[in-house]
Amino acid sequence: MSDNKGVFITGAASGIGLAAARLFAERGWSVAAADIDGALLRERLHGQPGIAATLQCDIADSEAVEAAMAAAEAATGGLGAVVANAGIHIRNSVCGITDAELDRITDINIKGSVYTLRAAARLLVAARRGGAVVLTASDQAFIGKPGNFGYGLTKGAIAQMTRTAALELAPHGVRVNAVCPGTVDTAMVDKIFENASAAGGGSVDAMWAEERALFPLGRTCTPREVAQAIYFLAAEATFSTGALLKTDGGLTAG
Numbered sequence: 001m002s003d004n005k006g007v008f009i010t011g012a013a014s015g016i017g018l019a020a021a022r023l024f025a026e027r028g029w030s031v032a033a034a035d036i037d038g039a040l041l042r043e044r045l046h047g048q049p050g051i052a053a054t055l056q057c058d059i060a061d062s063e064a065v066e067a068a069m070a071a072a073e074a075a076t077g078g079l080g081a082v083v084a085n086a087g088i089h090i091r092n093s094v095c096g097i098t099d100a101e102l103d104r105i106t107d108i109n110i111k112g113s114v115y116t117l118r119a120a121a122r123l124l125v126a127a128r129r130g131g132a133v134v135l136t137a138s139d140q141a142f143i144g145k146p147g148n149f150g151y152g153l154t155k156g157a158i159a160q161m162t163r164t165a166a167l168e169l170a171p172h173g174v175r176v177n178a179v180c181p182g183t184v185d186t187a188m189v190d191k192i193f194e195n196a197s198a199a200g201g202g203s204v205d206a207m208w209a210e211e212r213a214l215f216p217l218g219r220t221c222t223p224r225e226v227a228q229a230i231y232f233l234a235a236e237a238t239f240s241t242g243a244l245l246k247t248d249g250g251l252t253a254g
């Protein structure tokens, strides 16, 4: 377990990543927040207590990720945790997915997560300080969902990279875990429903109501609830590695 209380978080301008940045900061960590949307990131987090840096970074660019990780290490005074959270959603089916969609979703969700995980692993192993990496997978690491062909395959890949990296990094005292959220109230889902509504699928409110009814707990998840699970894995679950922590309101329990 690292004593360093610096954390690097990707996708921190919105949703789960933003909630995680705020939670780590509240709990006394020094946060280096990264996002492809540098303007939104700065607007929401720059100058806030506990925010050491706001870094514009496209996780699909491996050199940019290496540079942002180095900047985060310097700005926070030393990383003890990395949260590889950024990702995108595109709706498609096995018959309908285009080559361009497949490239885009694998470039960001799979390669971007690998670039972040790899940069974190290299840094933490070289520094010999231990530490923790938390990735953001999905309930789709456990179940298929029609209309989510490309997205689901990337989240299965994140679950698998979590397991193997956990085993490879355990001798170095670096833990690797993933959160697996069900539907979370974020801009990502708003956009999916807005697109479906524009294509004639009914009202956005009706889609949210239908979504909430899917979950045994009778509602969808808040970004803060996923952030709490991320924080637990990063800072408190000191004997957990290779774990896939569900925050899905019981959806995949049945």
Ligand SMILES: NC(=O)c1ccc[n+]([C@@H]2O[C@H](COP(=O)([O-])OP(=O)(O)OC[C@H]3O[C@@H](n4cnc5c(N)ncnc54)[C@H](O)[C@@H]3O)[C@@H](O)[C@H]2O)c1
Pocket (backbone or CB within 6 Å): 010, 011, 012, 013, 014, 015, 016, 017, 034, 035, 036, 037, 057, 058, 059, 060, 085, 086, 087, 088, 089, 108, 112, 136, 137, 138, 139, 180, 181, 182, 183, 184, 185, 186, 187, 188, 189
């Ligand atoms: N919202 C859900 O229902 C849900 C469920 C399970 C998993 N997730 C996962 O949680 C993570 C965060 O999603 P969210 O719901 O908070 O979405 P969001 O759209 O609210 O936030 C995602 C953030 O990632 C950033 N981002 C996108 N592409 C990027 C890139 N190439 N480089 C750097 N930053 C990039 C966006 O600018 C945005 O700020 C994603 O990996 C998503 O797949 C979301």
